[in-house]
Amino acid sequence: MMGIEKQNRKTPHNRRYERSECAMQSAILKLLKRHRGRITARQVAKAAGLSRQTIYNHHPNINQAIINNEEVLVEEFSSGLDDQLKLLSRTTANPNGRIFYAILIFMTRHKEIFCQICADRNNQGLLYKIVEAAYPRLEITWLPMGMPAPEANSERVEAYIHKSVGIIRRWGEDTHCDVRRGDRCVNSLLQATAEAARSRLQ
Known part of the structure; x- marks a missing residue:
C-alpha cells in the first residue's frame, strides 16, 4: 500500500514536469520565429506562463534549451x-x-x-x-x-x-x-x- 501511495505522489510531479517541458518547448518554438538564437529565459518564461526558476530547473541555460x-x-x-x-x-x-x-x-x-x-x-x-x-x-x-x-x-x-x-x-x-x-x-x-x-x- 505504501508503494502505491508513493507512486501516486510521484505521478503528479512527473505530469507537472512534462507539462512544463511541453510549455517551454512550445514557447521556444514560437520565440524562435522572431528571435532565433537571441531569446532569454525571461521571454521563454513569459511565453510559457512559467517562472524563470522553472526554466532553470529544466535546463541550465537557454542555449541548452x-x-x-x-x-x-x-x-x-x-x-x-x-x-x-x-x-x-x-x-x-x-x-x-x-x-x-x-x-x-x-x-x-x-x-x-x-x-x-x-x-x-x-x-x-x-x-x-x-x-x-x-x-x-x-x-x-x-x-x-x-x-x-x-x-x-x-x-x-x-x-x-x-x-x-x-x-x-x-x-x-x-x-x-x-x-x-x-x-x-x-x-x-x-x-x-x-x-x-x-x-x-x-
Whole structure:
C-alpha cells in the first residue's frame, strides 16, 4: 500500500514536469520565429506562463534549451521516418526520392520553425541535423561493392550534406516550406546525390 501511495505522489510531479517541458518547448518554438538564437529565459518564461526558476530547473541555460528542443525535433523526424517512407512508397518509386520528400513533409509540418531557418543563412544548424539524420538511409553508390562508404563526418560527405542543405534552404525560402512545390527541390537533390556518387568513384 505504501508503494502505491508513493507512486501516486510521484505521478503528479512527473505530469507537472512534462507539462512544463511541453510549455517551454512550445514557447521556444514560437520565440524562435522572431528571435532565433537571441531569446532569454525571461521571454521563454513569459511565453510559457512559467517562472524563470522553472526554466532553470529544466535546463541550465537557454542555449541548452534550444539545443534540447532541436534534438527533440530531430528525434521526431528520425522516429517517424519509417512510417513516412511506407506512405510515400505508394506514390514515389525512387527510394532516395522518398527520403527527400520525407524531409520536405516534415519541414512543412513544422513550417513555423523551418521557414524562419531557411530565411536565415546564419542559423541553419537544425536543418543540417535533419539532413545528417537522413544521410545514412540514402542509397548512394559511393564505391564498388564490398568497400565501405565514407563516414558521415568525412570531407566528401560534409560537402554533399552542405550542398543538400543549400538546395533545401532555397526551396524553403522560395515556397515557404510548401511540399506541394517540392518536385524541383527533390529532383535537384537526386541530381546532387548522383553527382556525389560519380565523383566518389573517380
